[in-house]
Amino acid sequence: MDTIVFKESGDFSDIAHYFHFMELLLIAIVKLEKLKIDPKNIKTISIPHWPHESWKGKEQPHNEWIIKKVFPNAIVNHVDDPNGLLVDRGNYPSGKINKTWRTFIRDFNPYYWHNLVRLDLPINKKPVVTYINRQGAARRRLSDSTHQKIVNLLKDHPDIVFHDVAMEKYSFEEQVRLVQSTDLLIGVHGNGLTHAAFMKPHGNVIEIFVPGITFHWDYYTTSKMMCHEYTCIFNGSPTLPYMFTLGNAVCQQDDIPVEIIIGTIEQIKQEKS
Numbered sequence: 001m002d003t004i005v006f007k008e009s010g011d012f013s014d015i016a017h018y019f020h021f022m023e024l025l026l027i028a029i030v031k032l033e034k035l036k037i038d039p040k041n042i043k044t045i046s047i048p049h050w051p052h053e054s055w056k057g058k059e060q061p062h063n064e065w066i067i068k069k070v071f072p073n074a075i076v077n078h079v080d081d082p083n084g085l086l087v088d089r090g091n092y093p094s095g096k097i098n099k100t101w102r103t104f105i106r107d108f109n110p111y112y113w114h115n116l117v118r119l120d121l122p123i124n125k126k127p128v129v130t131y132i133n134r135q136g137a138a139r140r141r142l143s144d145s146t147h148q149k150i151v152n153l154l155k156d157h158p159d160i161v162f163h164d165v166a167m168e169k170y171s172f173e174e175q176v177r178l179v180q181s182t183d184l185l186i187g188v189h190g191n192g193l194t195h196a197a198f199m200k201p202h203g204n205v206i207e208i209f210v211p212g213i214t215f216h217w218d219y220y221t222t223s224k225m226m227c228h229e230y231t232c233i234f235n236g237s238p239t240l241p242y243m244f245t246l247g248n249a250v251c252q253q254d255d256i257p258v259e260i261i262i263g264t265i266e267q268i269k270q271e272k273s
Contacts, residue, residue: 009090132187
């Protein structure tokens with residue numbers, strides 16, 4: 001078998017979206033490892049339901065970069081191959097943890113995946129903290145006070161390397177380089193936290209929800225697949241994700257206790273010492 005077929009036959013089709021492409025891709029990685037098929041031996045990636053160039057990604061060709069990195073000998077076409085390895089979002093009911101890959105989390109090997117996408121980067125002895133800055137975005141941005149609280153806390157912290165980054169200003173490979181050196185990733189609920197999939201396994205992710213949205217499982221499941229420690233900040237407090245299977249609470253405010261960030265940094269320092 002040398003072909004993978006990516007489909008979205010369910011009620012949602014948006015393979016150009018970074019997160020939703022990764023949902024399909026990481027399921028394919030689990031299936032390939034179980035079949036003992038080396039991704040380098042994949043010759044064709046078929047996306048039959050998405051016949052135009054926009055499959056490569058929104059704003060940036062992130063999906064194209066990932067395919068070239070993981071499947072270096074494959075070409076992309078839009079022909080449905082009945083003999084290919086099928087990964088179809090329509091085949092995986094979402095359940096309470098409403099993400100396609102939820103039933104694949106325990107079979108996912110984050111080290112195998114990380115070796116496929118690893119870049120040659122130096123190791124920093126200090127904790128590297130990356131804050132995904134969305135203050136220039138039209139939506140899902142922090143209040144100015146919470147944003148400044150995070151930046152003021154971290155910008156002059158003597159024991160860390162701090163990156164305050166607007167990801168859209170970097171090429172996708174530069175973004176991957178940033179997150180592969182990152183020990184703690186902080187950001188609001190949004191597509192940028194998909195980068196947690198490119199961090200080294202056993203990292204740390206803090207996701208902050210902003211007013212007006214309900215909890216979504218996207219980056220909890222991404223973090224869990226990568227064996228990261230995940231902290232959800234909802235209504236200004238750390239909240240256990242399983243609480244959200246009980247209802248659809250709407251976030252009202254976006255503050256964050258600085259103790260959560262400081263405590264995580266201290267933990268990382270201990271792990272690095």
